[in-house]
Amino acid sequence: MNISKRILKTIFVIILISLLVGCRVSESPDTKQSEPDYWPITGWRTTTPEEQGMDSEILAKMVEFILKRNYDIHSVTVIRNGYLVADVTIHPFESNTMHDLASASKSITSALIGIAIRQGYINNVDQTVLSIFPERSAANLDANKKKITLEHLLMMASGLDCRDNINRWKRLFQMMETDDWVQYMLDLPMAESPGTRFDYCNSASFLLSAIIQETTGVNTLDFAEEYLFGPLGIYDVIWPSNPQGISMGMGSLKMKPHDMAKIGYLYLNEGRWEDEQIISADWVSASSHKHITDPEGYPEGYGYGYQWWVRNDGIYLAAGKGDQHIFVIPEHEMVVVFTSNLRSGGYSVISVLLDDIIAAVQSSKPLPSNPNGVELLKSKIQQAGQDQVESGPIPPLSEIAKIISGQTYILDPNPFPLALQSVSLTFQDEGEAFLDLTFDLDELYFFTDNPQIYWTDMKRPVGLDNVFRFSPGFYGITMGMKGRWVSDDTFVIYIDNIGYIGHDSYKFTFIGEKINLETKTDFGGITSINGRLEE
Secondary structure (H helix, E strand, O other): OHHHHHHHHHHHHHHHHHHHHHHHHOOOOOOOOOOOOOOOOOOOOEOOHHHHOEOHHHHHHHHHHHHHHOOOEEEEEEEEOOEEEEEEEOOOOOOOOOEEOHHHHHHHHHHHHHHHHHOOOOOOOOOEHHHHOOOOOOOOOOHHHHOOEHHHHHOOOOOEOOOHHHHOOHHHHHHHOOOOHHHHHHHOOEOOOOOOOOOOOHHHHHHHHHHHHHHHOOOHHHHHHHHHHHHHOOOOOEOOEOOOOOEOOOOOOEEOHHHHHHHHHHHHOOOEEOOEEOOOHHHHHHHOOOOEEOOOOOOOOEEEOOOOEEEOOOOEEEEEOOOEEEEEEHHHOEEEEEEEOOOOOOOOOHHHHHHHHHHHEOOOOOOOOOHHHHHHHHHHHHHHOOOOOOOOOOOOOOHHHHHHOOOEEEEOOOOOOOOEEEEEEEEEEOOEEEEEEEEOHHHOHHHOOOHHHOOOOOOEEEEOOOOOEEEEOHHHOEEEEEEEEEEOOEEEEEEEOOOOOOEEEEEEEEEOOEEEEEEEEOOOEEEEEEEEEOO
C-alpha cells in the first residue's frame, strides 16, 4: 500500500513537471525577460537585427522609404531586448546632439511626479491641488475647483477652462504674460466638474512641475537629475525655467535620442533600473493605462494615461509636436524613439513604426544570420547621414542687396516669442549671406533663467544656392537657413530648426531707410514688425 502511494505520488510529480514545461513552451514568444543582460547606463550595446529576431532587410527598406519621400525625420532609434538594432540619424542631425522633446516632456514630468510620491514628498494622486499650495488663495473658487486632484491634472481632465486644443494655446500665452504662472492657473475659472472631460492643457502640465518644486523644495530639473537622469546615466539635458525658476514641465526639455530611449526602457522594465526601483511598477502601470478613452478630436483608438498616450494595441508613448516620440512596445520588448520636424496634419511616424519596424519583428528568438541584409542596412544608414541635396543656380545679387549689406536696422518693440531688437544682412558673395539678430533679453521671459543661451549673438550663414547652411541656433541646437530674393526689394529666409521644432520664415522688405520684417513661425504665427536704419 505504501509502495503504491509512493508510485502514484511519483507519477503525479512527473505529470505536474510535464505540464509546467508544456506551459513554458506554449508561452507567448514575446514574454518579458526576467532580467536584462546589462543596463545601458554608459550607452547601448549593439547587435544585428537578426540576433534580436528582426529582419535587417525590412529595416533597410524603412530607411530607404524615409529618404525617398524626403520626410523631415531626424532620427530613428530601435531598441529590442535592451540592444540597439538600428540607429538612424538623417543629415544634418547627429545622434550625439540634443533634440527638443516638445510635449513628450510631459511624460518625463509625470515620471517625476511618480518618483516624488514614492519618495514621500507627495501623498498620492488623490491629494487636492489647492492643498499643495496652502498659502495661496484662488479666484473663482467653488466646490468643483476644491475637488481638483493631482490625478485630474495628470490625465488632462482638471475641469479648468483651458482648452488648448480648441483655442490654440490661448491660455498658455496668457499665463506666460503674467508675473505668477502658478497663480494664473489656480485662478482660472472652472468649465466643468473635474474628471468630466479630456481637455489638453499645457498649463496644467506646467502646474505639475510647480507641484514638484513646491513639495520637494527644488526645481524639477534638479529633482530629475538626482532621482531620474543621474541613475540612468543621462547628463546632457537642458530644461529651461520660467521667470519664477520653475522648470517648464509641459515642454522644452532637450535630450539626446539615446537618452530618450533610456526613459522608454525604464518604463518597459516596470520602473526598475539595475538593482533599484526608480519608479514604482504600480505607477508605470497607472501611467500606461487609459484613464481617458477616445478623447474627442484625437485619433480613434487612442486614450490618455498619466501624461502618456495609450493605444488600443498595447503600445504607449510620449508624444510631442513635430513627432517627437518615445514608443514603449511591451509585446515585443521594444523601445522606439523618433525625433522629427514633421508638420501637424501631415505624415506621421506611426506608419513607419507599424509598417516597417514592428513588421521587421519575426521571432522572439535569434534568426539565421543575414550578412547581406545587415550590410544593406548599414549602407542605408550611412547614406542617411550624408547630405543628399545638390546646390542650385545662384542668381546674381541685386543692387539693393549691395546697398543694405552690412547695415543694421533697429526694430520696433515686439513681444515674445520674437523679442527682436535689430537685424542685419551681409552679402559677402553670391553663394552665401549672413544673418545677424539681436534680442531684447528682458522680453525673453520664457527663458529668463538664462536667456543668453536661447540665441547667442553671432552671424548665421544663409545659403543662396537653395542649400541650407547649418549653425548653432536656439540653445546651441543646430538650425539651417537658406534664402532668396523674391523681388527687387524683398528677401526671404527659410529656417529649418533642426533639433528644435518648426519651419519658420523671415521676409525682409526694404523701403528706403525703412524695413518691414514679416515672421512666420509654427509657434507664434505671423507677425509684422517695422524698423529703420540705425543712425
